[in-house]
Amino acid sequence: MAIAITQKELAERIDSAYGLLEQCxxxxxxxxxxxxxxxxxxxxxxxxxxxVASVSPHFGEEPPLTGTKGSGTVFFANCSLRCLYCQNYPISQLGNGVERTPGELACQMIWLQEQGCHNxxxxxxxxxxPQILKALFVAREREFRLPVVWNSSGYESQESLRLLEGIVDIYLPDMRYSDDRYAMKYSLASKYAEVNRAAVKEMYRQVGDLVVDEDGIALHGLIVRHLVLPEDLSGTEDVMGFLSRRVSKKVHVSLMAQYFPSYRAAEHPELARKVTAKEFGEAHRIMERYGLENGWVQEHDG
Ligand code: SF4
Known part of the structure; x- marks a missing residue:
């Protein structure tokens, strides 16, 4: 069920959210x-x-999000991280996209619903x-009712996350690093591990374990993405240990093998190659060892 709060409550959240923009x-x-x-x-x-960089039905997400009709993606330009290996750097770091008012963004949301997307x-x-909340308010006036997926880097403030309670149905955060030194070196993010773990815990408090309908389509819940980097730079053991002990053994984990050197990765020899089958296999074994049985493991292509 999409957006549990009333329009009046949503309007109050929008005011609070825009307040955060004043001294951002x-x-x-x-x-x-x-x-x-x-x-x-x-x-x-x-x-x-x-x-906004693009708006389209997308068929490459985890199965409960993609379903048969696709996940209705709105891909935003710019980013609060600066990953030097980002595969989408023209969008995230060069800012390729078109500015949209909340009204225009609402029209794009409605269009995705009209295409039959699941979310x-x-x-x-x-x-x-804040701009997304305002667009959702406008879209709801026009019978928008899709579940809302928050597909983020997981580098989120607690204050912002609390404003999303009852609005976001499915959280889809990354857990990129366990070691803050790597987060700073490769993504220019300070205190990433602490901030990211607190964010994942808050997301789980809000939406719990993943729940799907009779067709296997996601209704609400948490899915954590973990992109395995070469040389274990993503700290898989610590991430899985945290999820298993501090979140839930039932949490859905999407273990990703798709890393390839992009953007400025070649400047760092440790990032200038794909993940080996041995490295990815070890990450998978760690996930299993911590009893995390729900989720998806990408095929390693070599
Ligand atoms: S990086 Fe974060 S705090 Fe800074 S302007 Fe952007 S949203 Fe605001």
């Missing part, structure tokens, strides 16, 4: 720039309006949280 603390970077005034000098280079999949939404 939408994400843990707390840049303090005035995005209400369209100041774009914050880390994510984003201003007052959301910037609204907000990709890299963190830095545009």
């Amino acid at each position: 603390r939408i994400c843990p970077r707390e840049c303090g720039v005035n995005r209400q005034q369209d100041d774009r000098l914050g880390f994510c280079s984003s201003g007052l309006n959301a910037k 609204l999949n907000l990709v890299t939404p963190t830095h545009f949280m």
Whole structure:
């Protein structure tokens, strides 16, 4: 069931969310720039309006999200992380996209619903949280009712996440690193592990374990993505240990083998290759050893 709160409650959340834009603390970077005034000098280079790179039904997500009709993705431009191996860097770091008002964004949400998509999949939404809430408000006036997927880096503030309670149905965060030194070196993110783990716990508190309907389509719950990096730079053992002990052994984990060197990865020899079958197999064994049996393991292609 999409969006559990009333329109009145949603309007109050929107006010609170836009308040965070004034001296921006939408994400843990707390840049303090005035995005209400369209100041774009914050880390994510984003201003007052959301910037959208693409809108389309997508068939490459986890099976309960893709289903038979696709996941309705809105891919936002810019990012609050700066991963130097990002496969989508023209969008995330060069900012390729078109600015959209909340009204225009609402029309795109409605269009995805009209295409028959199973859900609204907000990709890299963190830095545009207020604008997304406003668009959802407008869309709901026009009978928008899809489950909302928050598909993020997992680098989120507690204050912003609490504003999403009762609005987001399915959280789809990354858990990228266990070691803050790597998070800083490769994604320019400080205190990533602590912030990310607190975010995942809050997400789980809000939506719990994944629940699907009779056709296997996701209704609500948490799915954690873990991209295995070469040389165990993503710290798989610590991530799985945390999920198993501090979240739930029933949590759905999507273990990803798709890393390939992109953008500036070649500048770092340890990142300048794909993950080997041995490395990925070890990550899979760790996941099993911690009793995490729910989820998906990507095929390793070599
Ligand atoms: S959303 Fe952007 S401007 Fe705001 S704190 Fe995060 S990085 Fe800075």
